[in-house]
Amino acid sequence: KKYLRDNCDYTFDTLKKNMPLALASVSINTIRLWLGIRTGKPxxxxxxxxxxxxxxxxxxxxxxxxxxxxxxxxxxxxxxxxxxxxxxxxxx
Structure with a gap:
């Protein structure tokens, strides 16, 4: 979300272009922690x-x-x- 905000020109084409880059900027461990996968906690x-x-x-x-x-x-x-x-x- 932060990456997209920082690299935004408020067009849908730029959003589509930047989405894969934004997802790549977040580590798998961060995603797993947010989802509770690594911790096992609900x-x-x-x-x-x-x-x-x-x-x-x-x-x-x-x-x-x-x-x-x-x-x-x-x-x-x-x-x-x-x-x-x-x-x-x-x-x-």
């Missing part, structure tokens, strides 16, 4: 979630639910008052 990349769900034989709808279960961000903050507590104070 990655958080969404593509792998989809592959896992289809391999397990889930239907499309069930696959969507499974992928969403892992990809939905759940943010919690210790400095925030929960909504239920805030509602109680609103009625006081």
């Amino acid at each position: 990655t958080g990349h969404r593509m792998f979630r989809w592959m896992e769900t289809y391999r397990s034989g889930l239907t499309t709808r069930d696959a969507q639910l499974r992928v969403k279960q892992f990809s939905s961000a759940r943010y919690k903050s210790h400095r925030r008052v929960p909504e239920t507590v805030a509602r109680v104070f609103d009625h006081v």
